[in-house]
Amino acid sequence: MNRFPVHIRLSLVLIASALCIGAVAGLASASLFWNGSLEKHLPSVAMEAGRLPVGITVFGRSSDTISARLTIYNPVGEILGTVERSWSGWELVLDCIVVGTGNGWLVFPYTLYSDESSPDRGVNLLKIYNRNGFPAIWDKGALQQAERKSLSRLFFIVRTERWMPRILGSLHHERVTIRSFEPGIEYSLFAASSGRLEWRPF
Numbered sequence: 001m002n003r004f005p006v007h008i009r010l011s012l013v014l015i016a017s018a019l020c021i022g023a024v025a026g027l028a029s030a031s032l033f034w035n036g037s038l039e040k041h042l043p044s045v046a047m048e049a050g051r052l053p054v055g056i057t058v059f060g061r062s063s064d065t066i067s068a069r070l071t072i073y074n075p076v077g078e079i080l081g082t083v084e085r086s087w088s089g090w091e092l093v094l095d096c097i098v099v100g101t102g103n104g105w106l107v108f109p110y111t112l113y114s115d116e117s118s119p120d121r122g123v124n125l126l127k128i129y130n131r132n133g134f135p136a137i138w139d140k141g142a143l144q145q146a147e148r149k150s151l152s153r154l155f156f157i158v159r160t161e162r163w164m165p166r167i168l169g170s171l172h173h174e175r176v177t178i179r180s181f182e183p184g185i186e187y188s189l190f191a192a193s194s195g196r197l198e199w200r201p202f
Contacts, residue, residue: 042150045138046104047191053077053137054094054109054189056199058181061090068092068178070112071186072128075140081128089114091179095122097158098174098195105195106151108135108158110173126159 053073060067069084093115097108109129113122129137134148135155143151161171176197178187187199 042099042106042147042154043101043103045140045143045147045151046101046106048104049191049193051200052107052189052191055186055202056092056094056178056189057186058092058178058183060183064088064090066090066092066114070094070123070125072109072125072137074129074136075138080136083112083123083125083128087114087117089116091115091177093119093122093175093177094189094197095119095173095175096189096197097161097171098191098197099154099158099172100195105191106138106154107174107189107191107197108155109137109189110158110161115177124162126162130155130159 053075055071055073056068057071058066058068065086065088067086069082071082072080074080091114093113094109095111095113097110099106099108109125111119111122111125113119129135131139133155134152135158138151158171174195174197176189176199178199181187181199182201186202188202190198190200192198
């Protein structure tokens with residue numbers, strides 16, 4: 001599957017929107033979305049490497065099911081939402097959209113699914129931290145207005161992944177699987193400087 005940079009994805013979104021609704025005025029207005037502000041403001045928000053506010057606790061695993069809780073926090077440790085259930089399968093896969101800013105990464109948890117289910121049938125995680133179009137997982141509190149606007153614009157593009165036809169390509173995804181674990185222990189999501197993701201004990 002093709003993986004496109006954010007600005008190319010935005011162009012595809014605009015074209016698809018124009019074809020769907022024929023809104024020339026809307027297309028002209030939306031074209032202001034990509035004016036360089038994403039590249040200008042997001043590097044100060046992105047993380048070069050470190051722990052992300054996402055944790056997973058596996059309670060147990062049988063021969064055909066695995067039970068776990070995924071928790072998404074904001075940067076100060078407040079819980080934004082959880083997903084707790086049992087899945088058919090042996091291991092869980094967290095699918096994230098990862099956006100590079102030149103000097104760091106912005107990670108957006110996308111779906112959670114098991115090895116016996118397809119990503120398309122996974123749990124939608126975007127809605128857990130969507131606060132009126134803003135990704136609260138990156139709400140550091142001291143963000144400047146320009147930074148908040150840029151994050152909202154980027155999050156809009158990320159959310160198009162759920163409805164953009166696959167034939168038009170995909171944003172960059174990183175997937176991390178939890179296989180070995182200690183039951184009842186929470187593991188946090190860690191991003192390396194390369195953008196690769198892994199689970200580490202708190």
